[in-house]
Amino acid sequence: MDKIKKDISKWIKTILELWRDGKKNIKFPEDKLTNDELNIISNYVKQISAGLTEKRELVGTKYLNNKNFLYGYLLFYWIISYMQLRFILLDVDVNKKSAIDFGCGPGPLSFALADIGVRNIFSLDNSNNALDFVSKLSSFTNQKIFTKLWDGQNDMDIPSGKFDVVTFGHIINELWKNDPDKIAKRVNLVEKIGNILNKDGIIIIIEPALHNTTKDLILLRNQLVEKGFYILTPCINKNYCNIVDKETLSCHTDFNWTPPKIVEQIANKINLKKDMLKMSFLVIKKETAEAEDIFRIISDPMLSKSGKIRFFICGKNGKFTLKSDKDFSHYEDFLSLKRGDLIQIKDCDFAENTFTLKFQSLLNIIKKNEIN
Ligand SMILES: C[S@@+](CC[C@H](N)C(=O)[O-])C[C@H]1O[C@@H](n2cnc3c(N)ncnc32)[C@H](O)[C@@H]1O
Incomplete structure (x- = not known):
């Protein structure tokens, strides 16, 4: 900068x-x-x-x-x-x-x-x-x-x-x-x-x-x-x-x-x-090899009615919601996410267009958005 x-x-x-x-x-x-x-x-x-x-x-x-x-x-x-x-x-x-x-x-x-x-x-x-x-x-x-x-x-x-x-x-x-x-x-x-x-x-x-x-x-x-x-x-x-x-x-x-x-x-x-x-x-x-499990965070953290934090994420197959269980070992990483971060997620539950990070899931922050 x-x-x-x-x-x-x-x-x-x-x-x-x-x-x-x-x-x-x-x-x-x-x-x-x-x-x-x-x-x-x-x-x-x-x-x-x-x-x-x-x-x-x-x-x-x-x-x-x-x-x-x-x-x-x-x-x-x-x-x-x-x-x-x-x-x-x-x-x-x-x-x-x-x-x-x-x-x-x-x-x-x-x-x-x-x-x-x-x-x-x-x-x-x-x-x-x-x-x-x-x-x-x-x-x-x-x-x-x-x-x-x-x-x-x-x-x-x-x-x-x-x-x-x-x-x-x-x-x-x-x-x-x-x-x-x-x-x-x-x-x-x-x-x-x-x-x-x-x-x-x-x-x-x-x-x-x-x-x-x-x-x-x-x-x-x-x-x-x-x-x-x-x-x-x-x-x-x-x-x-x-x-x-x-x-x-x-x-x-x-x-x-x-x-x-x-x-x-x-x-x-x-x-x-x-x-x-x-x-x-x-x-x-023109060409790229972006993987299916790579997403960009495209929102600020949002608090749901049930008190859970959610983000909108955008990946190769569209826009989804990302949530996390609190017992998930990378919960702190999840809370640290910011708009613009590039992440990889694996082994999540998936329902109603929402990925939920569980205990066994992987959350890998590939690149932090250094700008915001
Ligand atoms: C708002 S300025 C942008 C200048 C610069 N690229 C920037 O990002 O600040 C738009 C530019 O597009 C050029 N432009 C508009 N219509 C054009 C056309 N048909 N062919 C070539 N240049 C054009 C204008 O001359 C002007 O320089």
């Missing part, structure tokens, strides 16, 4: 310096905005936020070609997207030879990949200004960053070769936004991109944690698993996810974080809640 904090501080300092270009004789704070700067930037962020969340009229326009919006994006959303990918990557092992970042914008995910050591990164977008900014920032990293103009809706002319990591950061929801066939078209896009993955390659899709964008992401997920893709995280379920069938239900992830000062300043100024790092995301693989 210290490395992430150090890396993001470096980028905030760099972006602030670029924005303040030409005012070198004035002493500015290097990690936050002055009051005057805050008034200017928060106004742009407010407009972007409204344009991307409420009526969504900025979606699908080349809003990053507007210099004010570009800096509004850089000094707020860039930092959030960067942190989102760094948090996801804490829990996912990746090969680091090559990556491709679709809809890169000014490059938060590209530079998050660079900072974990990915050596060759292709950053693609349909905004020239955003790509110019990626090139500008690339002089601040030792990794190779190549930019390319790309239109996700029309042009499938993607760089040739095979890649270890493919990212789509907050772009999928912008593609075919008003098209009745948007989900099928997005599935088709991700499926084609699946062909440029290396054998152990992964696709990471991050979307805003809004109700509709999250539902659309789960609809996309459901069709991708039907076509043979596997979800590595947040769920490890290769079945249909029925959350989309219930209007009020949704599924996003909240990471505990301490927002960088500049994010806190802007969020407070315009009343955006950023005390948790929220996102909807998927990490997808």
